[in-house]
Amino acid sequence: MMRIIGCGNPDRADDAAGILVARRLRELGLDSMEHSGDGFALLDLWQGADDVVLVDAMLSGAPPGTITVWDPASQPAGAPGYCCSTHAFGPAEAIELGRALGRLPSRIRVYGIEASGFDTGGAPRAEVLDAVDRVVNELSRYRGLAPLGTAATMSGSEVG
Protein backbone atom coordinates (compact mmCIF):
# COMPACT_ATOMS: atom_id res chain seq x y z
CA MET A 1 0.00 0.00 0.00
CA MET A 2 1.22 3.46 -0.88
CA ARG A 3 1.00 6.34 1.57
CA ILE A 4 1.73 9.98 0.88
CA ILE A 5 2.45 12.17 3.89
CA GLY A 6 2.72 15.93 3.50
CA CYS A 7 4.64 17.50 6.37
CA GLY A 8 4.82 21.09 7.53
CA ASN A 9 3.03 24.00 9.08
CA PRO A 10 0.34 25.67 6.97
CA ASP A 11 0.76 28.92 8.88
CA ARG A 12 4.49 29.35 8.33
CA ALA A 13 4.79 30.52 4.69
CA ASP A 14 6.93 28.10 2.60
CA ASP A 15 6.75 25.46 5.32
CA ALA A 16 3.18 24.81 4.06
CA ALA A 17 4.55 23.09 0.91
CA GLY A 18 4.06 19.49 2.08
CA ILE A 19 0.65 20.24 3.56
CA LEU A 20 -0.50 21.89 0.31
CA VAL A 21 0.58 18.84 -1.72
CA ALA A 22 -1.46 16.55 0.55
CA ARG A 23 -4.50 18.83 0.32
CA ARG A 24 -4.31 19.11 -3.49
CA LEU A 25 -4.06 15.34 -3.83
CA ARG A 26 -7.16 14.91 -1.72
CA GLU A 27 -8.98 17.47 -3.87
CA LEU A 28 -8.12 15.19 -6.79
CA GLY A 29 -9.71 12.31 -4.91
CA LEU A 30 -6.43 10.69 -3.91
CA ASP A 31 -5.59 9.72 -0.36
CA SER A 32 -2.87 11.53 1.46
CA MET A 33 -2.09 12.63 4.99
CA GLU A 34 -1.17 15.95 6.50
CA HIS A 35 1.26 15.93 9.37
CA SER A 36 3.18 18.36 11.51
CA GLY A 37 6.36 16.39 10.83
CA ASP A 38 6.89 15.17 14.41
CA GLY A 39 9.35 12.33 13.94
CA PHE A 40 8.07 10.00 16.67
CA ALA A 41 4.56 10.03 15.20
CA LEU A 42 5.84 9.55 11.63
CA LEU A 43 7.17 6.13 12.62
CA ASP A 44 3.62 5.10 13.41
CA LEU A 45 2.11 6.86 10.43
CA TRP A 46 4.03 4.82 7.89
CA GLN A 47 3.50 1.55 9.74
CA GLY A 48 1.63 -0.90 7.47
CA ALA A 49 2.54 0.94 4.29
CA ASP A 50 5.10 -0.61 1.95
CA ASP A 51 5.56 2.46 -0.23
CA VAL A 52 5.80 5.83 1.51
CA VAL A 53 6.29 9.28 0.04
CA LEU A 54 7.16 12.14 2.40
CA VAL A 55 6.78 15.66 1.09
CA ASP A 56 8.33 18.47 3.10
CA ALA A 57 9.87 21.88 2.74
CA MET A 58 13.66 21.82 2.79
CA LEU A 59 16.63 24.15 2.99
CA SER A 60 19.70 23.22 0.99
CA GLY A 61 20.71 26.54 -0.48
CA ALA A 62 19.13 25.77 -3.85
CA PRO A 63 16.79 28.34 -5.47
CA PRO A 64 13.31 28.45 -3.89
CA GLY A 65 10.92 25.97 -5.52
CA THR A 66 13.67 23.50 -6.45
CA ILE A 67 12.41 19.92 -6.04
CA THR A 68 14.82 17.34 -4.69
CA VAL A 69 13.82 13.68 -4.61
CA TRP A 70 15.86 11.09 -2.80
CA ASP A 71 15.63 7.52 -1.54
CA PRO A 72 16.63 7.40 2.12
CA ALA A 73 17.11 3.62 1.87
CA SER A 74 20.23 4.21 -0.16
CA GLN A 75 21.05 7.69 1.03
CA PRO A 76 21.15 8.98 4.63
CA ALA A 77 18.41 11.44 5.43
CA GLY A 78 20.96 13.98 6.62
CA ALA A 79 22.77 14.73 9.84
CA PRO A 80 20.19 14.52 12.61
CA GLY A 81 19.52 17.90 14.11
CA TYR A 82 17.56 16.16 16.83
CA CYS A 83 20.57 16.09 19.11
CA CYS A 84 19.97 19.76 19.74
CA SER A 85 16.38 19.66 20.87
CA THR A 86 13.31 17.49 20.88
CA HIS A 87 11.76 20.45 19.11
CA ALA A 88 13.75 19.42 16.03
CA PHE A 89 13.00 15.69 15.82
CA GLY A 90 11.59 15.75 12.31
CA PRO A 91 11.30 13.56 9.22
CA ALA A 92 15.07 13.14 8.74
CA GLU A 93 15.48 11.92 12.30
CA ALA A 94 12.41 9.67 11.98
CA ILE A 95 13.97 8.03 8.91
CA GLU A 96 17.25 7.40 10.74
CA LEU A 97 15.44 6.09 13.83
CA GLY A 98 13.28 3.90 11.57
CA ARG A 99 16.44 2.59 9.93
CA ALA A 100 18.01 1.84 13.36
CA LEU A 101 14.92 -0.02 14.50
CA GLY A 102 14.21 -1.82 11.21
CA ARG A 103 11.00 0.15 10.86
CA LEU A 104 11.54 1.77 7.47
CA PRO A 105 8.94 0.94 4.83
CA SER A 106 10.30 -1.30 2.05
CA ARG A 107 10.16 1.72 -0.24
CA ILE A 108 10.37 5.33 0.87
CA ARG A 109 10.99 8.50 -1.10
CA VAL A 110 11.35 12.04 0.08
CA TYR A 111 10.25 14.99 -2.02
CA GLY A 112 11.90 18.12 -0.73
CA ILE A 113 10.59 21.49 -1.93
CA GLU A 114 13.18 24.20 -1.43
CA ALA A 115 11.86 26.95 0.81
CA SER A 116 13.20 30.32 1.75
CA GLY A 117 10.78 31.98 4.14
CA PHE A 118 9.02 30.75 7.25
CA ASP A 119 7.42 33.88 8.61
CA THR A 120 4.44 33.37 10.88
CA GLY A 121 1.14 33.75 9.04
CA GLY A 122 2.91 34.41 5.75
CA ALA A 123 1.87 33.01 2.37
CA PRO A 124 4.10 30.57 0.47
CA ARG A 125 6.10 32.26 -2.29
CA ALA A 126 5.11 31.73 -5.95
CA GLU A 127 8.10 29.49 -6.72
CA VAL A 128 7.08 27.16 -3.91
CA LEU A 129 3.46 27.07 -5.10
CA ASP A 130 4.68 26.18 -8.61
CA ALA A 131 6.72 23.37 -7.13
CA VAL A 132 3.66 22.15 -5.22
CA ASP A 133 1.81 21.91 -8.58
CA ARG A 134 4.65 19.93 -10.13
CA VAL A 135 4.88 17.49 -7.23
CA VAL A 136 1.10 17.01 -7.23
CA ASN A 137 1.17 16.30 -10.99
CA GLU A 138 3.89 13.71 -10.54
CA LEU A 139 2.42 11.99 -7.50
CA SER A 140 -1.12 11.90 -8.94
CA ARG A 141 0.18 9.77 -11.83
CA TYR A 142 1.52 7.07 -9.52
CA ARG A 143 -0.15 3.74 -9.84
CA GLY A 144 -1.19 2.26 -6.53
CA LEU A 145 -2.29 5.50 -4.97
CA ALA A 146 -5.49 4.81 -3.08
CA PRO A 147 -8.69 6.70 -3.92
CA LEU A 148 -9.80 9.06 -1.20
CA GLY A 149 -11.45 7.35 1.75
CA THR A 150 -9.87 3.92 1.28
CA ALA A 151 -6.97 4.65 3.57
CA ALA A 152 -6.63 6.58 6.79
CA THR A 153 -6.73 10.30 6.26
CA MET A 154 -5.91 12.47 9.19
CA SER A 155 -4.72 15.87 10.08
CA GLY A 156 -1.54 16.70 11.89
CA SER A 157 -3.35 17.78 14.99
CA GLU A 158 -4.90 14.36 15.35
CA VAL A 159 -1.57 12.59 15.24
CA GLY A 160 0.51 15.32 16.70
Added chain:
Amino acid sequence: MTGSNEPRKKNGTIKVDYMARVEGEGALFIKLKNDRVQDVKLKIFEPPRLFEALLQGRHFSEAPDITARICGICPIAYQMSSVHAIERALGVNIHPMVRQLRRLLYAGEWIESHVLHIYMLHAPDFLGYRDFVELAKDHPSEATEALRLKKLGNQIMTVLGGREIHPVSVAVGGFYKTPAKADLEKLTEELKWALDIACAKLKFLAGFEYPDFEQTYEFVALSHPSDYPLNEGRLVSNKGLNIDASQYEDYFVEQHIKHSNALHSVIRGRGSYHVGPLARFNLNYSRLPEVARQVAEHCGLRVPCLNPFKSILARAVEVVFAIQESLRIIQSYEPPPAPRASFEIRPATGYSITEAPRGIQYNRYSVDERGLIIQVKIVPPTSQNQKRIEDDLRNFVPSIVSQPVEEIARRCEQAVRNYDPCISCATHFLKLTLERE
Protein backbone atom coordinates in the same frame (compact mmCIF):
# COMPACT_ATOMS: atom_id res chain seq x y z
CA MET B 1 20.62 26.85 13.19
CA THR B 2 24.32 27.46 13.14
CA GLY B 3 27.32 26.10 14.97
CA SER B 4 28.28 22.54 15.89
CA ASN B 5 27.95 20.25 18.86
CA GLU B 6 31.69 19.66 19.11
CA PRO B 7 33.58 21.47 21.82
CA ARG B 8 36.32 23.69 20.41
CA LYS B 9 39.14 25.58 22.01
CA LYS B 10 39.61 29.18 21.07
CA ASN B 11 41.83 31.67 22.85
CA GLY B 12 41.38 29.89 26.15
CA THR B 13 37.64 29.64 25.72
CA ILE B 14 36.03 26.30 25.01
CA LYS B 15 32.67 26.38 23.33
CA VAL B 16 29.91 23.92 22.59
CA ASP B 17 27.56 25.88 20.40
CA TYR B 18 24.46 23.88 21.25
CA MET B 19 24.00 21.72 24.22
CA ALA B 20 22.24 18.61 22.99
CA ARG B 21 18.97 17.16 24.13
CA VAL B 22 17.21 19.83 26.09
CA GLU B 23 13.76 21.28 25.58
CA GLY B 24 14.49 24.68 24.10
CA GLU B 25 17.43 26.97 23.60
CA GLY B 26 19.97 28.42 26.01
CA ALA B 27 23.65 28.53 26.80
CA LEU B 28 25.98 27.52 29.57
CA PHE B 29 29.05 29.52 30.57
CA ILE B 30 31.67 28.19 32.97
CA LYS B 31 34.79 30.15 33.91
CA LEU B 32 37.72 28.37 35.53
CA LYS B 33 40.80 29.93 37.11
CA ASN B 34 43.59 27.58 38.15
CA ASP B 35 41.08 24.77 37.81
CA ARG B 36 38.75 26.45 40.29
CA VAL B 37 35.26 27.49 39.25
CA GLN B 38 34.99 31.28 39.12
CA ASP B 39 31.60 31.63 37.51
CA VAL B 40 28.70 29.54 36.24
CA LYS B 41 25.87 31.01 34.22
CA LEU B 42 22.95 29.11 32.76
CA LYS B 43 21.97 31.59 30.10
CA ILE B 44 18.47 31.56 28.74
CA PHE B 45 18.51 33.96 25.84
CA GLU B 46 15.24 33.08 24.17
CA PRO B 47 13.12 36.22 24.20
CA PRO B 48 10.49 36.51 26.93
CA ARG B 49 7.26 34.82 25.96
CA LEU B 50 5.03 37.49 27.55
CA PHE B 51 2.15 35.12 28.23
CA GLU B 52 1.33 36.86 31.50
CA ALA B 53 0.76 40.13 29.64
CA LEU B 54 -1.03 38.35 26.77
CA LEU B 55 -3.64 37.05 29.21
CA GLN B 56 -4.55 40.45 30.61
CA GLY B 57 -8.01 41.48 29.43
CA ARG B 58 -8.91 37.99 28.20
CA HIS B 59 -11.80 36.07 29.70
CA PHE B 60 -10.76 33.54 32.34
CA SER B 61 -12.29 30.73 30.28
CA GLU B 62 -9.58 31.29 27.66
CA ALA B 63 -6.73 30.80 30.10
CA PRO B 64 -6.33 27.00 29.89
CA ASP B 65 -6.20 27.04 26.09
CA ILE B 66 -3.88 30.04 25.86
CA THR B 67 -1.45 28.86 28.54
CA ALA B 68 -1.33 25.34 27.03
CA ARG B 69 0.60 26.95 24.14
CA ILE B 70 3.47 27.76 26.48
CA CYS B 71 4.72 24.20 25.97
CA GLY B 72 4.17 21.28 23.60
CA ILE B 73 5.65 18.82 26.10
CA CYS B 74 3.79 19.85 29.24
CA PRO B 75 0.61 21.72 28.19
CA ILE B 76 -1.43 19.96 30.88
CA ALA B 77 0.69 21.53 33.61
CA TYR B 78 -0.28 25.00 32.39
CA GLN B 79 -3.90 24.03 31.92
CA MET B 80 -4.18 22.47 35.35
CA SER B 81 -2.45 25.31 37.16
CA SER B 82 -4.59 27.93 35.46
CA VAL B 83 -7.94 26.26 36.10
CA HIS B 84 -7.12 25.48 39.71
CA ALA B 85 -6.10 29.08 40.43
CA ILE B 86 -9.22 30.47 38.72
CA GLU B 87 -11.48 27.95 40.42
CA ARG B 88 -10.04 28.93 43.76
CA ALA B 89 -10.64 32.59 42.96
CA LEU B 90 -14.24 31.94 41.99
CA GLY B 91 -14.96 29.44 44.75
CA VAL B 92 -15.67 26.55 42.37
CA ASN B 93 -15.95 23.07 43.81
CA ILE B 94 -15.19 20.40 41.25
CA HIS B 95 -16.84 16.96 41.26
CA PRO B 96 -14.66 14.23 42.80
CA MET B 97 -14.67 12.31 39.51
CA VAL B 98 -13.51 15.41 37.66
CA ARG B 99 -10.63 15.53 40.14
CA GLN B 100 -9.83 11.92 39.22
CA LEU B 101 -10.00 12.66 35.49
CA ARG B 102 -7.61 15.59 35.94
CA ARG B 103 -5.18 13.29 37.76
CA LEU B 104 -5.49 10.83 34.84
CA LEU B 105 -4.85 13.55 32.29
CA TYR B 106 -1.82 14.77 34.24
CA ALA B 107 -0.59 11.16 34.59
CA GLY B 108 -0.70 10.88 30.80
CA GLU B 109 1.48 13.96 30.49
CA TRP B 110 3.91 12.65 33.11
CA ILE B 111 4.26 9.35 31.16
CA GLU B 112 4.79 11.11 27.83
CA SER B 113 7.20 13.74 29.18
CA HIS B 114 9.13 11.48 31.57
CA VAL B 115 9.66 8.69 28.99
CA LEU B 116 10.80 11.25 26.42
CA HIS B 117 13.37 12.62 28.83
CA ILE B 118 14.54 9.32 30.35
CA TYR B 119 15.19 7.44 27.11
CA MET B 120 15.47 10.00 24.34
CA LEU B 121 17.25 12.85 26.09
CA HIS B 122 19.09 11.61 29.19
CA ALA B 123 19.89 7.88 28.77
CA PRO B 124 22.32 8.55 25.87
CA ASP B 125 24.49 10.48 28.39
CA PHE B 126 24.86 7.51 30.67
CA LEU B 127 25.56 5.06 27.83
CA GLY B 128 27.94 7.28 25.89
CA TYR B 129 25.80 7.77 22.82
CA ARG B 130 25.47 10.95 20.82
CA ASP B 131 21.69 10.67 20.65
CA PHE B 132 18.66 8.39 20.83
CA VAL B 133 19.16 7.12 17.26
CA GLU B 134 22.59 5.77 18.26
CA LEU B 135 21.10 4.27 21.41
CA ALA B 136 18.35 2.64 19.34
CA LYS B 137 20.90 0.86 17.14
CA ASP B 138 22.44 -0.92 20.14
CA HIS B 139 19.34 -1.19 22.32
CA PRO B 140 16.44 -1.66 19.88
CA SER B 141 14.09 -3.27 22.39
CA GLU B 142 14.55 -0.46 24.94
CA ALA B 143 14.05 2.12 22.20
CA THR B 144 10.98 0.40 20.79
CA GLU B 145 9.41 -0.01 24.21
CA ALA B 146 10.18 3.59 25.12
CA LEU B 147 8.41 4.78 21.98
CA ARG B 148 5.41 2.64 22.87
CA LEU B 149 5.34 3.93 26.45
CA LYS B 150 5.53 7.52 25.27
CA LYS B 151 2.74 6.87 22.80
CA LEU B 152 0.56 5.55 25.64
CA GLY B 153 0.98 8.81 27.53
CA ASN B 154 -0.06 10.63 24.38
CA GLN B 155 -3.06 8.34 23.98
CA ILE B 156 -4.31 9.13 27.48
CA MET B 157 -4.06 12.83 26.68
CA THR B 158 -5.88 12.29 23.37
CA VAL B 159 -8.76 10.35 24.94
CA LEU B 160 -9.27 12.95 27.65
CA GLY B 161 -8.12 16.09 25.89
CA GLY B 162 -9.23 15.58 22.30
CA ARG B 163 -5.64 15.68 21.05
CA GLU B 164 -2.24 14.89 22.50
CA ILE B 165 -0.58 18.26 22.05
CA HIS B 166 -2.37 21.27 23.44
CA PRO B 167 -5.51 19.37 24.43
CA VAL B 168 -8.76 21.29 24.20
CA SER B 169 -11.09 19.74 26.78
CA VAL B 170 -9.93 21.38 30.02
CA ALA B 171 -12.34 24.00 31.34
CA VAL B 172 -12.72 26.04 34.48
CA GLY B 173 -15.05 23.91 36.63
CA GLY B 174 -14.17 20.61 34.96
CA PHE B 175 -14.03 19.60 31.31
CA TYR B 176 -15.93 20.64 28.19
CA LYS B 177 -16.58 16.93 27.66
CA THR B 178 -15.93 13.93 29.86
CA PRO B 179 -15.23 10.48 28.42
CA ALA B 180 -17.49 7.43 28.58
CA LYS B 181 -16.15 4.65 30.79
CA ALA B 182 -15.70 2.47 27.68
CA ASP B 183 -13.42 5.13 26.15
CA LEU B 184 -11.07 4.87 29.11
CA GLU B 185 -11.31 1.08 29.40
CA LYS B 186 -9.81 0.81 25.91
CA LEU B 187 -6.55 1.98 27.49
CA THR B 188 -6.47 -0.75 30.14
CA GLU B 189 -4.66 -3.51 28.24
CA GLU B 190 -1.92 -1.17 27.06
CA LEU B 191 -1.56 0.24 30.59
CA LYS B 192 -1.11 -3.30 31.97
CA TRP B 193 1.63 -3.95 29.40
CA ALA B 194 3.17 -0.61 30.26
CA LEU B 195 3.23 -1.31 34.00
CA ASP B 196 5.21 -4.53 33.45
CA ILE B 197 7.63 -2.86 31.03
CA ALA B 198 8.11 0.29 33.13
CA CYS B 199 9.00 -1.87 36.15
CA ALA B 200 11.33 -4.12 34.15
CA LYS B 201 13.13 -1.20 32.52
CA LEU B 202 14.09 0.27 35.88
CA LYS B 203 16.69 -2.51 36.11
CA PHE B 204 18.14 -1.31 32.78
CA LEU B 205 18.34 2.25 34.08
CA ALA B 206 19.67 1.25 37.51
CA GLY B 207 22.57 -0.46 35.74
CA PHE B 208 23.94 2.86 34.50
CA GLU B 209 27.12 4.24 36.04
CA TYR B 210 26.20 7.15 38.29
CA PRO B 211 28.69 9.87 39.22
CA ASP B 212 29.49 9.90 42.94
CA PHE B 213 28.03 13.32 43.61
CA GLU B 214 25.65 14.33 46.39
CA GLN B 215 24.41 17.74 47.44
CA THR B 216 22.60 19.18 50.44
CA TYR B 217 19.36 20.26 48.85
CA GLU B 218 16.24 21.98 49.94
CA PHE B 219 13.76 19.76 48.12
CA VAL B 220 10.41 21.47 47.47
CA ALA B 221 7.26 19.67 46.37
CA LEU B 222 3.56 19.46 46.96
CA SER B 223 2.37 17.16 49.69
CA HIS B 224 -1.12 15.72 49.93
CA PRO B 225 -2.47 13.79 52.90
CA SER B 226 -3.17 10.65 50.89
CA ASP B 227 -2.06 11.01 47.28
CA TYR B 228 1.25 11.28 45.46
CA PRO B 229 0.99 14.93 44.45
CA LEU B 230 -0.22 16.12 41.07
CA ASN B 231 -2.85 18.84 41.29
CA GLU B 232 -3.10 19.79 44.93
CA GLY B 233 -1.53 19.82 48.33
CA ARG B 234 0.52 22.05 50.59
CA LEU B 235 3.96 23.12 49.50
CA VAL B 236 6.56 21.49 51.75
CA SER B 237 10.31 21.08 51.93
CA ASN B 238 12.82 19.00 53.88
CA LYS B 239 13.83 22.22 55.67
CA GLY B 240 10.53 23.00 57.32
CA LEU B 241 8.57 24.80 54.64
CA ASN B 242 4.88 24.01 54.88
CA ILE B 243 2.67 26.60 53.18
CA ASP B 244 -0.50 27.10 51.20
CA ALA B 245 -0.24 28.19 47.56
CA SER B 246 -1.52 31.64 48.57
CA GLN B 247 1.64 32.12 50.71
CA TYR B 248 4.06 31.23 47.87
CA GLU B 249 5.12 34.80 47.13
CA ASP B 250 5.81 35.41 50.82
CA TYR B 251 8.50 32.73 50.74
CA PHE B 252 9.72 32.66 47.13
CA VAL B 253 10.99 35.52 45.05
CA GLU B 254 11.88 35.78 41.38
CA GLN B 255 15.05 37.70 40.57
CA HIS B 256 16.04 39.36 37.33
CA ILE B 257 19.45 38.03 36.30
CA LYS B 258 21.37 39.85 33.62
CA HIS B 259 22.48 36.69 31.80
CA SER B 260 19.02 35.11 31.54
CA ASN B 261 15.66 35.99 30.09
CA ALA B 262 14.11 33.57 32.57
CA LEU B 263 13.74 34.76 36.11
CA HIS B 264 15.71 33.06 38.87
CA SER B 265 13.50 31.87 41.66
CA VAL B 266 14.92 31.55 45.17
CA ILE B 267 13.57 30.95 48.65
CA ARG B 268 13.85 34.23 50.53
CA GLY B 269 16.90 34.21 52.75
CA ARG B 270 17.88 30.66 51.77
CA GLY B 271 18.69 30.62 48.07
CA SER B 272 18.30 27.88 45.49
CA TYR B 273 16.08 24.85 45.86
CA HIS B 274 15.33 21.66 43.98
CA VAL B 275 11.96 20.79 42.40
CA GLY B 276 10.93 17.85 40.24
CA PRO B 277 10.93 14.05 40.41
CA LEU B 278 13.76 13.70 42.95
CA ALA B 279 12.16 16.26 45.27
CA ARG B 280 8.76 14.62 44.97
CA PHE B 281 10.24 11.15 45.53
CA ASN B 282 12.12 12.24 48.64
CA LEU B 283 9.21 14.14 50.13
CA ASN B 284 6.35 11.86 49.13
CA TYR B 285 7.80 8.34 49.12
CA SER B 286 5.11 7.00 51.45
CA ARG B 287 2.37 8.16 49.07
CA LEU B 288 3.73 6.12 46.18
CA PRO B 289 1.74 2.99 45.36
CA GLU B 290 3.35 -0.21 46.61
CA VAL B 291 4.44 -1.32 43.13
CA ALA B 292 6.42 1.92 42.70
CA ARG B 293 8.01 1.64 46.15
CA GLN B 294 8.99 -1.96 45.39
CA VAL B 295 10.73 -1.14 42.13
CA ALA B 296 12.48 1.84 43.76
CA GLU B 297 13.75 -0.44 46.53
CA HIS B 298 14.72 -3.08 43.99
CA CYS B 299 16.84 -0.65 41.99
CA GLY B 300 18.48 0.82 45.10
CA LEU B 301 16.72 4.18 45.05
CA ARG B 302 16.15 5.07 48.70
CA VAL B 303 15.06 8.14 50.66
CA PRO B 304 16.86 10.44 50.97
CA CYS B 305 18.50 10.32 47.57
CA LEU B 306 20.83 13.33 47.29
CA ASN B 307 22.48 12.41 43.97
CA PRO B 308 20.92 14.57 41.23
CA PHE B 309 22.11 12.15 38.54
CA LYS B 310 19.71 9.60 40.02
CA SER B 311 16.79 11.86 39.14
CA ILE B 312 16.49 9.62 36.06
CA LEU B 313 15.58 6.77 38.41
CA ALA B 314 13.09 8.89 40.36
CA ARG B 315 11.58 9.91 37.03
CA ALA B 316 11.27 6.22 36.05
CA VAL B 317 9.64 5.38 39.39
CA GLU B 318 7.15 8.16 38.71
CA VAL B 319 6.36 6.56 35.33
CA VAL B 320 5.42 3.40 37.24
CA PHE B 321 3.31 5.52 39.59
CA ALA B 322 1.58 7.34 36.72
CA ILE B 323 0.69 4.06 34.99
CA GLN B 324 -0.60 2.47 38.19
CA GLU B 325 -2.55 5.61 39.03
CA SER B 326 -4.09 5.60 35.53
CA LEU B 327 -5.19 1.99 35.95
CA ARG B 328 -6.68 2.76 39.36
CA ILE B 329 -8.63 5.75 38.11
CA ILE B 330 -9.95 3.99 35.02
CA GLN B 331 -11.08 1.02 37.09
CA SER B 332 -13.11 3.18 39.47
CA TYR B 333 -14.33 5.72 36.90
CA GLU B 334 -17.96 6.58 36.53
CA PRO B 335 -18.83 9.63 34.40
CA PRO B 336 -19.71 12.64 36.58
CA PRO B 337 -23.30 13.96 36.41
CA ALA B 338 -22.11 17.05 34.51
CA PRO B 339 -18.80 17.68 32.77
CA ARG B 340 -18.22 20.86 34.74
CA ALA B 341 -19.56 22.66 37.77
CA SER B 342 -21.64 25.81 37.52
CA PHE B 343 -20.50 28.89 39.40
CA GLU B 344 -20.87 32.63 39.73
CA ILE B 345 -18.29 35.07 38.45
CA ARG B 346 -16.88 37.48 41.04
CA PRO B 347 -13.86 39.72 41.26
CA ALA B 348 -11.21 37.75 43.11
CA THR B 349 -7.67 36.44 43.16
CA GLY B 350 -6.80 32.73 43.26
CA TYR B 351 -3.59 30.77 43.65
CA SER B 352 -2.49 27.29 42.65
CA ILE B 353 0.54 25.07 42.62
CA THR B 354 0.57 21.85 40.62
CA GLU B 355 3.32 19.35 39.87
CA ALA B 356 4.45 19.63 36.25
CA PRO B 357 6.66 16.71 35.13
CA ARG B 358 9.78 18.78 35.87
CA GLY B 359 8.56 20.31 39.13
CA ILE B 360 6.17 22.70 40.79
CA GLN B 361 4.46 25.40 38.83
CA TYR B 362 2.92 28.38 40.62
CA ASN B 363 0.03 30.43 39.22
CA ARG B 364 -1.78 33.51 40.51
CA TYR B 365 -4.83 34.82 38.63
CA SER B 366 -6.89 37.94 39.39
CA VAL B 367 -10.20 38.45 37.57
CA ASP B 368 -12.74 41.28 37.61
CA GLU B 369 -16.52 41.19 37.95
CA ARG B 370 -16.90 40.32 34.25
CA GLY B 371 -14.45 37.47 34.51
CA LEU B 372 -11.77 39.32 32.63
CA ILE B 373 -8.21 38.63 33.72
CA ILE B 374 -6.58 41.58 35.45
CA GLN B 375 -3.23 40.08 36.34
CA VAL B 376 -1.42 36.73 36.06
CA LYS B 377 1.79 35.40 37.51
CA ILE B 378 3.21 32.10 36.23
CA VAL B 379 6.37 30.59 37.71
CA PRO B 380 7.39 27.53 35.65
CA PRO B 381 9.55 24.76 37.11
CA THR B 382 12.65 25.55 35.06
CA SER B 383 12.78 29.05 36.55
CA GLN B 384 12.65 27.42 39.96
CA ASN B 385 15.49 24.99 39.19
CA GLN B 386 17.69 27.34 37.18
CA LYS B 387 19.78 28.65 40.08
CA ARG B 388 20.01 25.15 41.55
CA ILE B 389 21.42 23.88 38.24
CA GLU B 390 24.12 26.56 38.42
CA ASP B 391 24.89 25.62 42.04
CA ASP B 392 25.17 21.93 41.08
CA LEU B 393 27.59 22.76 38.29
CA ARG B 394 29.65 25.00 40.55
CA ASN B 395 30.09 22.07 42.94
CA PHE B 396 30.34 19.30 40.31
CA VAL B 397 32.95 20.78 37.99
CA PRO B 398 35.85 20.56 40.51
CA SER B 399 35.40 16.77 40.61
CA ILE B 400 35.92 16.49 36.84
CA VAL B 401 38.22 19.42 36.21
CA SER B 402 41.24 17.19 35.51
CA GLN B 403 39.43 15.51 32.64
CA PRO B 404 39.73 16.57 29.00
CA VAL B 405 37.70 19.60 28.06
CA GLU B 406 35.38 17.56 25.85
CA GLU B 407 34.58 15.30 28.80
CA ILE B 408 33.99 18.25 31.14
CA ALA B 409 31.56 19.69 28.63
CA ARG B 410 29.79 16.35 28.19
CA ARG B 411 29.45 15.83 31.94
CA CYS B 412 28.14 19.36 32.50
CA GLU B 413 25.49 18.83 29.86
CA GLN B 414 24.50 15.60 31.58
CA ALA B 415 24.26 17.44 34.92
CA VAL B 416 21.99 20.10 33.43
CA ARG B 417 19.75 17.36 32.03
CA ASN B 418 19.28 15.97 35.55
CA TYR B 419 16.66 18.68 35.84
CA ASP B 420 14.96 18.07 32.46
CA PRO B 421 14.95 21.83 31.88
CA CYS B 422 12.22 23.11 29.62
CA ILE B 423 13.83 26.32 28.48
CA SER B 424 10.97 27.21 26.16
CA CYS B 425 8.64 27.18 29.10
CA ALA B 426 10.95 29.33 31.16
CA THR B 427 11.00 32.06 28.57
CA HIS B 428 15.07 27.33 23.53
CA PHE B 429 19.56 25.16 22.56
CA LEU B 430 22.01 25.33 25.28
CA LYS B 431 25.36 26.70 24.22
CA LEU B 432 28.26 25.83 26.51
CA THR B 433 31.25 28.07 27.00
CA LEU B 434 34.10 26.92 29.24
CA GLU B 435 36.70 29.58 29.90
CA ARG B 436 40.02 28.94 31.63
CA GLU B 437 42.31 31.59 33.00
